[in-house]
Amino acid sequence: MLKPIFALALIAIFSVGSAVADICVRDDSGAEVCLSKPAQRIIALSPGATELIYAAGGGDQVIAAVSYCDYPEAAKSLPRVGSYNRFDQEAILAQNPDLLIAWIEGNPAEQLAKLKSLGLTIYYTQLNDFDDVSTSLERLGKLAGSETHAKLAAEKFRAGIADLENRYSHSAPVTVFQQIWSNPLMTVNNEHIISEATRICGGVNVFGGLPNLSARIDNEAVLAADPEAIIAGGMGEENRDWLDEWLRFSGLTAVRRNNLFFIPPSTIQRPTPRLLEGTILLCQHLETARGRR
Amino acid sequence: MAAVKTSRGAVPHFILPLSILALLTFATLALAITTGSVSISNAELWQVLSGGGEPLHRTLVFELRLPRALSAFGAGGLLAVAGALMQVLLRNPLADPYILGLSGGAAVGALSSMLLGLSAAAVSGSAFIGAMVSALTVFGLAHGTGSWTPTRLLLTGVVIASGWGAAITFMLAVSPSDQLPGMLYWLMGDLAYARSPWPALIVLGLISIIMLPLGRSLNVLARGQMQAAALGVSVRALEWTIYIAASLLTAFAVVTAGSIGFVGLIVPHMLRLVLGNDQRLILPAAALAGGALLTLADTLARTLIAPEQLPAGVITALIGVPTFLYLLHRSR
Amino acid sequence: MLAAKNLIIDIPERNSGTPLSFEIKPGETWGVLGPNGAGKTTLLHTLAGLRKPRSGAVELAGTDIQLLRRKQVAQQLAVVFQNNGEGFPATVLETAMIGRHPFISPWDIESAEDLAIARAALQKLELGNLEHRLISTLSGGERQRLAIATALSQTPKLWLADEPSNHLDLKHQVQIMELLAEQATGNCGIVLCLHDLNLAAQWCDKILLLYPNGDACWDDADTMLATPALEKLYNQPLRSIVSDGQRYFIPLSSRNSG
Incomplete structure (x- = not known):
C-alpha cells in the first residue's frame, strides 16, 4: 500500500x-x-x-x-x-x-x-x-x-527476458521457420528481433543466414530445411490460416509433430515491451515442441 | 476434290514451328520440375515419376513444382494469346493484354480484398471480378454510340487504365506497412499465388479451340474493318468475340499469377517477326511460346538466388527485352 | 444485278437530294463523278452494303443487301478501297490470299486452287516477284495494284472500285482500266468512282453525276458527258476536244486561257 x-x-x-x-x-x-x-x-x-x-x-x-x-x-x-x-x-x-x-x-x-x-x-x-x-x-x-x-x-522487461534466457537458451535446440508473411512467403534472418526471441528460447532460425533482413522464399526451401517447428503471425491477431496451409505437406517434421504455432504478430514483430509476452509464448511453444520429440 | 486438298500450302508451313515450340515447352517444363532449392538427381526423379521415390521428393515434384510449372505455362499462354488477339483487335502491334485496363481492374479487386484481410481464394475471386468490371466498362463506353473504331476503344481503355492506376496508388498509400510487400508482389506478378493450374489450362484450351476456326477471319480483320466486311466477315460479331475472349484470357492469367508484364506484348510480337502474320499459326504458337517463356522465367525466378525468390515479371523482362530488341534489329 | 431502289445515302447534315434508282447490269461499267465531298465513296460503300442507306435499298440479285449475310455478298461483290495503308504487317501473297476468304469454310484452309488463283492475280498485276515482300515496303502504286489483285482473286461478279487509278503511273493506269474492261466483257458489273473525266469518257458506258448538295443524275456516258453539265458539277470551266473519235476534257485556268 x-x-x-x-x-x-x-x-x-x-x-x-x-x-x-x-x-x-x-x-x-x-x-x-x-x-x-x-x-x-x-x-x-x-x-x-x-x-x-x-x-x-x-x-x-x-x-x-x-x-x-x-x-x-x-x-x-x-x-x-x-x-x-x-x-x-x-x-x-x-x-x-x-x-x-x-x-x-x-x-x-x-x-x-x-x-x-x-x-x-x-x-x-x-x-x-x-x-x-x-x-x-x-x-x-x-x-x-x-x-x-x-x-x-524497463526492469520488468529485462528481468522477464533474463529469466527466459536462463531457463531456455541452453535447452536442446529446436529448428524453427519464422513465417512473417504468406503470399508471398516471407521470413527473416538472424538480424531480426524475432530471431533474437527465438535464440532466447533455445531455437535456431533455419533461414538465419540469409543476407537480407527479410526475404521472400518458396515453399520448397522450407521443405528442404525441414524445420522442427513453424512459428507464424497472421493477417490480424487471431487468424491461423497461414498455418493451415502447411498441413498439405505431411512430410514436414513440423506438420507431423503438429508443431505449427501461432503468435499474434504485434507481440513478436514490433520492438516494444510486449515482446516479452510474445517471447514467453514462443518459449512455451518451443518447449512443447521439445516434448513432442 | 480430296486430291487437290492434299497439296495444301499452309499446313506443312505450320508444322515445323509448332513442333519446335512444343519441344521447347516440354524442355522448360522438364527444367521446371528438375530444379529447385532441393536438388533431386535424375535417378531419384525417375523413381518419383515412376511412382516411387522418397516422400519429400514426391511432394516437391507433384505438389510444388509440377502445379507451379503448369500454372506458369497456363498463365503465360493465356497472356500471349490475349496479347495476340488484342493486337489484331486494335490493329496495333504494340497492344498488350493490359492496354485496356484489365490488369488495373484486377489489381484494384485483389488489393481491396487484401486490405480487407480476406483469404487467398477471395483475392483471386475479386481480381477476376475487377477484371470483368473493367472489361465491361470499357466495352460499354467505347461502344456507347454504336461506332467502335480501334482508336476509340484504345482511348477509352487507356483512360480507364490510368483511372485504375490512380486507384492502385491510392490503395498503396493508405495501406498498413505490413500489407505492402504482399500487394507489391501481387502487382509485379508472381506464381507463388497460383493455387491450381487447371482453370488457366482449361480456359487456354477452350479459347484456343474456339479461336481456331476464326483464324482466317482474324487475318482478314487485320487488314481493317471495312476490308474485312467487304470480304464477308461479320466484323462486329468477330470483334466482340475477340474482345470477350481476350478479356477472359487476361482475367484468368491475372488471377493465376498477378499482373505479369511483357509476355503478352513481346511473345506475339516476336512470333510475328519470325513466323509472319498468319493468326492461325500465331495463336497456337503464342500459347506455346508464352507458356514456355513464363515457365522458364518462373523457374529462374525461384532458383537464381534460392532460397530467396525474385518476381517472375522481372525475369520475363530480362529474357524478353534483349531477345525482342535483337529480333527487331535483325528484321531490318 | 445490283440495283439502287429510291436510294438516299446517309451523309450526316446533308439534304437527302435525289433518290437514286438504277440498275447495274452485267457487262456495264458505271462511272461515278463528282467533286470532293460529294459522297462518291459513301455511295460506293452503300452499294456494297457496308453502310446503311438513309432510306431506300440496295438490292443484290433481287434481295436487299442489308438482309444478306456478308459472306454471301462477298462471294459476288468485291470492293477496292481508296486507302490500303491501314492494318497489320502482311506479305503480298498473304494479302492477295484473303480475297479467297469468302469461299473457304471456317474449318478449312486454303486449297492449292485458291493459292493458284491468288498467284495468277498477282501475276496479272505484275506483282508476282514481290510475293514475299511486306506491304509496308511497297510503293503507293504497288499497293494500289495489290488491292486490285486481292479483288481479282475474289473472282467477283461485281466490282466496286474507289479511284482505282490512284497512285498509278500511266502504263499501269491503262493496264488496270483494261483489266476492268476485260472483267466487264466477262459479264461483270463495274462501278468506279473516278476523278479523271477522261478515264470516265474512255472507259465507262454509264455515268452518274453526284452534286455536293445531294442532287444526282445518271444516264449513258454519251449523254451525260456534256461540257456544261460537267462545268456545273465541278464549278470549273472546261474545254472539250475530240481526237480520233474520243472526247477529252481539259480544265481551264484564268492564267493560261489563251
Missing part, C-alpha cells in the same frame, strides 16, 4: 529537480535531445513509438499519433496526423507539440528534417534488439518526466 505513495513522492522530487536543469538524452540517431522541462505535448509518429511512450508512462502527455496506432487501447482515440510514411505537417504544427517521437526507418526523412528546421524537437527511434527496448523506455521516460515508471517497466 505504501509503494505508490512512495513512488509519487519520488516523482515529485524529480520534477522539482528537472525544472532547473535541462533534460537531455541520446536518441537512436546518436543525437542529443534536450528539453527544458518534461514534454507535455508529445506526438508519436509510428505505432511502435506510441506503444513505447505509453509503456514509459508518458501516455497522458501524448496528444496525437498516426494511423494504425492501436495499442494500448487509449491510443486508439488519439487524433491522427497522417500515416507513419506520410504525415500531415500542418496538423503536426497546429498541435503545437514539444516532442515528436519519430522512427528512423519508417518515417520520411525529408518531412522530419522540415519539422526539425521549423524548431520542433525530435527524438529518433530505431530499435534493433531487446536491449534497445529497455533503454528506449528509460530514455523516453526521462523526456516525459515519468522516469520512475519507465525504469520499473
Whole structure:
C-alpha cells in the first residue's frame, strides 16, 4: 500500500529537480535531445513509438499519433496526423507539440528534417534488439518526466527476458521457420528481433543466414530445411490460416509433430515491451515442441 | 476434290514451328520440375515419376513444382494469346493484354480484398471480378454510340487504365506497412499465388479451340474493318468475340499469377517477326511460346538466388527485352 | 444485278437530294463523278452494303443487301478501297490470299486452287516477284495494284472500285482500266468512282453525276458527258476536244486561257 505513495513522492522530487536543469538524452540517431522541462505535448509518429511512450508512462502527455496506432487501447482515440510514411505537417504544427517521437526507418526523412528546421524537437527511434527496448523506455521516460515508471517497466522487461534466457537458451535446440508473411512467403534472418526471441528460447532460425533482413522464399526451401517447428503471425491477431496451409505437406517434421504455432504478430514483430509476452509464448511453444520429440 | 486438298500450302508451313515450340515447352517444363532449392538427381526423379521415390521428393515434384510449372505455362499462354488477339483487335502491334485496363481492374479487386484481410481464394475471386468490371466498362463506353473504331476503344481503355492506376496508388498509400510487400508482389506478378493450374489450362484450351476456326477471319480483320466486311466477315460479331475472349484470357492469367508484364506484348510480337502474320499459326504458337517463356522465367525466378525468390515479371523482362530488341534489329 | 431502289445515302447534315434508282447490269461499267465531298465513296460503300442507306435499298440479285449475310455478298461483290495503308504487317501473297476468304469454310484452309488463283492475280498485276515482300515496303502504286489483285482473286461478279487509278503511273493506269474492261466483257458489273473525266469518257458506258448538295443524275456516258453539265458539277470551266473519235476534257485556268 505504501509503494505508490512512495513512488509519487519520488516523482515529485524529480520534477522539482528537472525544472532547473535541462533534460537531455541520446536518441537512436546518436543525437542529443534536450528539453527544458518534461514534454507535455508529445506526438508519436509510428505505432511502435506510441506503444513505447505509453509503456514509459508518458501516455497522458501524448496528444496525437498516426494511423494504425492501436495499442494500448487509449491510443486508439488519439487524433491522427497522417500515416507513419506520410504525415500531415500542418496538423503536426497546429498541435503545437514539444516532442515528436519519430522512427528512423519508417518515417520520411525529408518531412522530419522540415519539422526539425521549423524548431520542433525530435527524438529518433530505431530499435534493433531487446536491449534497445529497455533503454528506449528509460530514455523516453526521462523526456516525459515519468522516469520512475519507465525504469520499473524497463526492469520488468529485462528481468522477464533474463529469466527466459536462463531457463531456455541452453535447452536442446529446436529448428524453427519464422513465417512473417504468406503470399508471398516471407521470413527473416538472424538480424531480426524475432530471431533474437527465438535464440532466447533455445531455437535456431533455419533461414538465419540469409543476407537480407527479410526475404521472400518458396515453399520448397522450407521443405528442404525441414524445420522442427513453424512459428507464424497472421493477417490480424487471431487468424491461423497461414498455418493451415502447411498441413498439405505431411512430410514436414513440423506438420507431423503438429508443431505449427501461432503468435499474434504485434507481440513478436514490433520492438516494444510486449515482446516479452510474445517471447514467453514462443518459449512455451518451443518447449512443447521439445516434448513432442 | 480430296486430291487437290492434299497439296495444301499452309499446313506443312505450320508444322515445323509448332513442333519446335512444343519441344521447347516440354524442355522448360522438364527444367521446371528438375530444379529447385532441393536438388533431386535424375535417378531419384525417375523413381518419383515412376511412382516411387522418397516422400519429400514426391511432394516437391507433384505438389510444388509440377502445379507451379503448369500454372506458369497456363498463365503465360493465356497472356500471349490475349496479347495476340488484342493486337489484331486494335490493329496495333504494340497492344498488350493490359492496354485496356484489365490488369488495373484486377489489381484494384485483389488489393481491396487484401486490405480487407480476406483469404487467398477471395483475392483471386475479386481480381477476376475487377477484371470483368473493367472489361465491361470499357466495352460499354467505347461502344456507347454504336461506332467502335480501334482508336476509340484504345482511348477509352487507356483512360480507364490510368483511372485504375490512380486507384492502385491510392490503395498503396493508405495501406498498413505490413500489407505492402504482399500487394507489391501481387502487382509485379508472381506464381507463388497460383493455387491450381487447371482453370488457366482449361480456359487456354477452350479459347484456343474456339479461336481456331476464326483464324482466317482474324487475318482478314487485320487488314481493317471495312476490308474485312467487304470480304464477308461479320466484323462486329468477330470483334466482340475477340474482345470477350481476350478479356477472359487476361482475367484468368491475372488471377493465376498477378499482373505479369511483357509476355503478352513481346511473345506475339516476336512470333510475328519470325513466323509472319498468319493468326492461325500465331495463336497456337503464342500459347506455346508464352507458356514456355513464363515457365522458364518462373523457374529462374525461384532458383537464381534460392532460397530467396525474385518476381517472375522481372525475369520475363530480362529474357524478353534483349531477345525482342535483337529480333527487331535483325528484321531490318 | 445490283440495283439502287429510291436510294438516299446517309451523309450526316446533308439534304437527302435525289433518290437514286438504277440498275447495274452485267457487262456495264458505271462511272461515278463528282467533286470532293460529294459522297462518291459513301455511295460506293452503300452499294456494297457496308453502310446503311438513309432510306431506300440496295438490292443484290433481287434481295436487299442489308438482309444478306456478308459472306454471301462477298462471294459476288468485291470492293477496292481508296486507302490500303491501314492494318497489320502482311506479305503480298498473304494479302492477295484473303480475297479467297469468302469461299473457304471456317474449318478449312486454303486449297492449292485458291493459292493458284491468288498467284495468277498477282501475276496479272505484275506483282508476282514481290510475293514475299511486306506491304509496308511497297510503293503507293504497288499497293494500289495489290488491292486490285486481292479483288481479282475474289473472282467477283461485281466490282466496286474507289479511284482505282490512284497512285498509278500511266502504263499501269491503262493496264488496270483494261483489266476492268476485260472483267466487264466477262459479264461483270463495274462501278468506279473516278476523278479523271477522261478515264470516265474512255472507259465507262454509264455515268452518274453526284452534286455536293445531294442532287444526282445518271444516264449513258454519251449523254451525260456534256461540257456544261460537267462545268456545273465541278464549278470549273472546261474545254472539250475530240481526237480520233474520243472526247477529252481539259480544265481551264484564268492564267493560261489563251
